[in-house]
Amino acid sequence: MSDEQNSPGPDSSRWLPLGAAAGAVLAVTLLLQTGPGGSVLHGLGLAEKPPSFTEMSFLHPRELPARITTGQAPAKAEFEIRNRTGEKQVYRWVALAVRGRTEVRLGTGSVTLADGERTTVKPPAARCTPGPVHYVIRLETRRESLGFHADCEAA
Amino acid sequence: MINERRPATETAFDVPPRSALDRSPTETVYDLPPRRALEKSPTETVPDLPVRPAAQGARRSLYRYAGLLVAIDVLVVARDLWAAQILLVPLLLTVPGLLLLRALRIPASAIAAFPLYVPAASLMTLMGSGLAVNLVGPLVGVDAPLRAVPLLIGLQLCLGALLLAGARAPDDTLLDWSGLPSPRWTALLALVPLVAAMGALRLNTGHDSVLAIVSIVLCLLILTVSTTSADRLTPAQLSVMLFVVALAMMWSFSLRSDLVYGFDIATEYGMSHRTVQAGYWKADNSTDAYGAMLSITLLPAQLHALTGMADVVVLKLVFPAVFAMFPIGVFRLAHRFLPQRWAFLAAAYTLVQGGVFQQLPALARQEIALLMFLALINVVFDDRVSGRQRALLIAVLTPGMIVSHYSTAYLAVAIFGGGVVLQLAVSAVRRRRALNLAVLAVFAAGLGSGALWYGLVTQSASNLSTFSSSLSTSGLRLLPNTDGKGNLISGYLKGTETSGIKVKEYSARLEEQYAERTYVVPFEDAGDREYALYDKPMAKPPVLVPMLRGILNTGELYVQQFGNLLGLLGALILVSKRNSPGAIRVIGLLSVPALTLLALFRLSGTFAASYNQGRAQLQAMILLAVPMFWLLHRLPGRLERFARSRDDQFLDRLIRTTAAGALLTIFLNTTGFVGTFFGGGTSTNLTSSGEDHDRFYIQGPELAGAEWMGSRVALKELVYADRYGALRLYAMTQIKDRLITDITPRTLHRTGWIYAGRSNTVDERTRSLVDNRLAVFNFPTAFVQSHYNLVYSNGYSGVYRR
Numbered sequence: 011m012s013d014e015q016n017s018p019g020p021d022s023s024r025w026l027p028l029g030a031a032a033g034a035v036l037a038v039t040l041l042l043q044t045g046p047g048g049s050v051l052h053g054l055g056l057a058e059k060p061p062s063f064t065e066m067s068f069l070h071p072r073e074l075p076a077r078i079t080t081g082q083a084p085a086k087a088e089f090e091i092r093n094r095t096g097e098k099q100v101y102r103w104v105a106l107a108v109r110g111r112t113e114v115r116l117g118t119g120s121v122t123l124a125d126g127e128r129t130t131v132k133p134p135a136a137r138c139t140p141g142p143v144h145y146v147i148r149l150e151t152r153r154e155s156l157g158f159h160a161d162c163e164a165a
Numbered sequence: 166m167i168n169e170r171r172p173a174t175e176t177a178f179d180v181p182p183r184s185a186l187d188r189s190p191t192e193t194v195y196d197l198p199p200r201r202a203l204e205k206s207p208t209e210t211v212p213d214l215p216v217r218p219a220a221q222g223a224r225r226s227l228y229r230y231a232g233l234l235v236a237i238d239v240l241v242v243a244r245d246l247w248a249a250q251i252l253l254v255p256l257l258l259t260v261p262g263l264l265l266l267r268a269l270r271i272p273a274s275a276i277a278a279f280p281l282y283v284p285a286a287s288l289m290t291l292m293g294s295g296l297a298v299n300l301v302g303p304l305v306g307v308d309a310p311l312r313a314v315p316l317l318i319g320l321q322l323c324l325g326a327l328l329l330a331g332a333r334a335p336d337d338t339l340l341d342w343s344g345l346p347s348p349r350w351t352a353l354l355a356l357v358p359l360v361a362a363m364g365a366l367r368l369n370t371g372h373d374s375v376l377a378i379v380s381i382v383l384c385l386l387i388l389t390v391s392t393t394s395a396d397r398l399t400p401a402q403l404s405v406m407l408f409v410v411a412l413a414m415m416w417s418f419s420l421r422s423d424l425v426y427g428f429d430i431a432t433e434y435g436m437s438h439r440t441v442q443a444g445y446w447k448a449d450n451s452t453d454a455y456g457a458m459l460s461i462t463l464l465p466a467q468l469h470a471l472t473g474m475a476d477v478v479v480l481k482l483v484f485p486a487v488f489a490m491f492p493i494g495v496f497r498l499a500h501r502f503l504p505q506r507w508a509f510l511a512a513a514y515t516l517v518q519g520g521v522f523q524q525l526p527a528l529a530r531q532e533i534a535l536l537m538f539l540a541l542i543n544v545v546f547d548d549r550v551s552g553r554q555r556a557l558l559i560a561v562l563t564p565g566m567i568v569s570h571y572s573t574a575y576l577a578v579a580i581f582g583g584g585v586v587l588q589l590a591v592s593a594v595r596r597r598r599a600l601n602l603a604v605l606a607v608f609a610a611g612l613g614s615g616a617l618w619y620g621l622v623t624q625s626a627s628n629l630s631t632f633s634s635s636l637s638t639s640g641l642r643l644l645p646n647t648d649g650k651g652n653l654i655s656g657y658l659k660g661t662e663t664s665g666i667k668v669k670e671y672s673a674r675l676e677e678q679y680a681e682r683t684y685v686v687p688f689e690d691a692g693d694r695e696y697a698l699y700d701k702p703m704a705k706p707p708v709l710v711p712m713l714r715g716i717l718n719t720g721e722l723y724v725q726q727f728g729n730l731l732g733l734l735g736a737l738i739l740v741s742k743r744n745s746p747g748a749i750r751v752i753g754l755l756s757v758p759a760l761t762l763l764a765l766f767r768l769s770g771t772f773a774a775s776y777n778q779g780r781a782q783l784q785a786m787i788l789l790a791v792p793m794f795w796l797l798h799r800l801p802g803r804l805e806r807f808a809r810s811r812d813d814q815f816l817d818r819l820i821r822t823t824a825a826g827a828l829l830t831i832f833l834n835t836t837g838f839v840g841t842f843f844g845g846g847t848s849t850n851l852t853s854s855g856e857d858h859d860r861f862y863i864q865g866p867e868l869a870g871a872e873w874m875g876s877r878v879a880l881k882e883l884v885y886a887d888r889y890g891a892l893r894l895y896a897m898t899q900i901k902d903r904l905i906t907d908i909t910p911r912t913l914h915r916t917g918w919i920y921a922g923r924s925n926t927v928d929e930r931t932r933s934l935v936d937n938r939l940a941v942f943n944f945p946t947a948f949v950q951s952h953y954n955l956v957y958s959n960g961y962s963g964v965y966r967r
Contacts, residue, residue: 027348027349028349028351036251036252040247057370061864064959065959066959067873153960159952
C-alpha cells in the first residue's frame, strides 16, 4: 500500500512495471495476429473456426414452377450448392418426386467443391403421374434439402 | 473561482453546518469538507487522482495531450493491428473527455471524486464530432462521412479546439495520476476479466466451462474481500475491484454467440451494421426509433472506423467495458452521502441486480444512456463544481442521454420532473423556497433536448404516441399476471415479467386476435387434427436441492422488493426530516418519483410494455441505493439502546454482514453459479445448452439463412419467424414491420416467407409470445413442408416460401 501514497512529482519508477507489462501485452498481441499466433489461439480454444455448413438454395425462389410436365426438367428450378465447410467436399444429391409416402427417384448427381466454391445444378426431368407432387432434392448423408410443390401434367 | 462556485441561488436546501452532521463518527461523510479546506489540501479529501499542485504542470499537460492526439493519429493509421486497437480504445474513451472537462474548467478534484465524468464526456465528444462530420460531410462532397479519414479529421479538429480552449485553464484542473492504485495490483486484477473472456470464448468453441467458473469464483473472492475490507482500501482500489467484477461478468455473457448475445442487441447490431455499411447516419427515423439513437448508429460506426474493430466487436467488447464504469459511479455517488463501507455495499448491491450482467451487455443503447444519467445525477450533487460548471455539465450530459436511449431519457425526465413537483410541494408546506436549481435545470434540459431530438431532428417519438394511445385504449392494465383469485400480493410479486402459457390457451387467444387480421387467410386444412400443436418445453436438468433453489430464486425477488421498501422508507425519512442535509434530502426527493414509477412498471401491463421493469429497476437503483443504505447505516444508531452488547459497532457489523451475505448470494444466483452445482439449469455464461442458449445463442449458419432471405423478400410480403428466430432477421435484414411471430397452421397466410432457425429446424421447437406470455410448442414441420416450398437450407436454418 505504500506505493499508493500521493507523490508531488512524477514517479517514473512506479510506472515502469506497468509500462513493461503493457509493452509485453502489445508484443504478444502482435504475435497472436500472425499465422502461428492464430494457431496458438485455436489450440487454446480461444478462436473459433468459421462455421462449417453447406448451403442449398433455389436460384429463383419466387418463380418455382406450379406445374411440371413428366419427362421434362422443371423450368426455373435450378438450385445452387455452396460449400462453406472450410474444406473440399464431394456432394451427392438425389432428386425425388414424392406423393404421399411414395418416393420416385428422378436422378442423382455429384459435384466436388472447394471451400467457398458454389455451383448451379439443373434438376433432372420429372417422372410422375398427373396430380400434385412434391419435387425434392436432397444431399445424401447430410441434412440439407430443397423442395417445391407442383401439379404434374402428362407430356 | 471560490465565490463563483456556490452562488446563493444554487441550492436552496441549505447544507447544515458540520456540527449538525457530526452526530456520530460514521456520519461525517454526509457532506464534503468545507470548500476552502478542500482547495488547500485536496489530497487529504480525495485520496485518488489528486490535483497536481505544481503550476508548471499546465504547459507540460498541454504537450502531453498534443502528444496523445498525435498518437491517436498514428494508431488510427495502424488500426489493422490488434495492438493498435487495444491502445486506441482507452485513448478514445479518455482523451476527448479529459480535454472537454478541462475546457469546461471542471476541477480535477471533481473528476477525481467521480471519474465517470471522463468516459461520459469522451462519449459525448465522440458523438458530437461524429454528428458534425455526418452533417457537414455531404455538404462538401463526402457521401460516406462515417469513414476513418473524415471522422479522424473531425475528431482532431474538435480535440484541437478543446485543447486550445483548455490551454489557459487554472491549475486546479490538472490531474495528478500518481494517486491511482499500484500498477501491479491493478494488472493482477485485470487478469480476472481476461479469464472471464477466455472462459466465454472456450465455451464458444465447444470446450468446458472450467475457466468460466474460475472467473466467477475470482469475482466472488474480490467481492468478499472488498466488502469485508472496504474501510481499509482506498476508493480507487474499491473502484478497480468493482470495475473488474462488472467487466468480467458482462464479458462472460456478451462474448458468447457467433454474433451478439441477447434480444435487443440483435436489432442494435443490425442498425449499427447498416450505418457502418452506408457510412452515413440518416436523421429522419420516423419509422424506427432505434435509428434515432446515436449510441447504436453513429457511435459504433465511429468506433469501428477509427479503431478498425469490427462493429460486432465494438458492441461485444467495448460497450461492456464502458458500462463497467457504472458501479464505480454508483459507489462514488453514494460515497458523497455514506461512509465508504456502506457506499461500497450500495454499489455492489446495484451491480449484482439480475439485469446488470446479462441484460445490459444486450442493451448497447442503454449502457451508454445509463452512464450519462448517472453522471447527471452526480452533477446535481457535485459541490466541487461551480454553478456555471454545473450548468455546462448538464448542458453536455443531458443531450448525451437523450441521443443514447429514449426510454432512459423519458424515465429520467419523469423522475426529475417528479422531483421538481415534490420540491415545490415541500416548499409550499414549509413556506420556504426549497428548489434545487440543478434538478430543475436537468428537467428543463431533458425536456427541451428531448423535444428537439425526438421531435424536430429525428421525428422518432412514435413510441411515445404508441404508449399514450395504448394507455387511453387499454388503461393501466393493472397486475396482468394475477392468478385470477384476486391475490394482489402474489400479483405484485409476479410483476409484469413474461410468464408461460399452454399452447391450447395460446391457440385460443390467437383465434381471437387473428379474427381481426383479415390480411391473413389460412389454408383450408389448417385446423386438421394431424397438424394439432402440442407443448414442447425444453427438458431441464434435475434440481439437486430443490428447497435451496426455491429459496434462492424467490429470495432474490424478496430481497429486491425489501430493498425497494427500505429505499422508500429511507427516502420518506430524508424528505420529511427537518434537519436532513440539503443534498441527501434531494436524493430522497428524487427517489420518491423513481419508486412511484417503479411500482407503476410492476403493477401496470401498459407501463411495462413501454419499458422493461428490470431495466427501470436498475435505473432507479442509482437513486434508491443511497436512501436504502443510508437507512441501513443509520439503523444501528437507532437500535443501540436495545442492544445488550457493549461493542457499539456490533449492530453495524451485523447489518453490514447480513447485507453483504445477501448480495453475495444474489451474485452466485444471477451468475448461474448455483445452477451449475445444484442443478435446474444454468445461464449461457456457463453452458452451451438450455433455454437461454436456445433463444439467444446465434449461430453462423442461422445468420447465413437470414441474410439469404433478407435480400430476396419484397416489400409488403409477409414474413414469419418465431420470437427468437426473428432476432436473426433483425440482425441481418431490415425485415421488421411485416414480421409475424406466430408460426402455427391457423396463422400462416397462403403466401409469404417463413424463416426457421436452428431451434425450429433441428429441435423442431418454436416460441411465441401472446399477452406477455410465452408459449413453447412444436414447430409445425409437417404442415409447413406440405404447404410451402423449402427454398433454402443449410442444416441449421431453412427458408420456406409460397
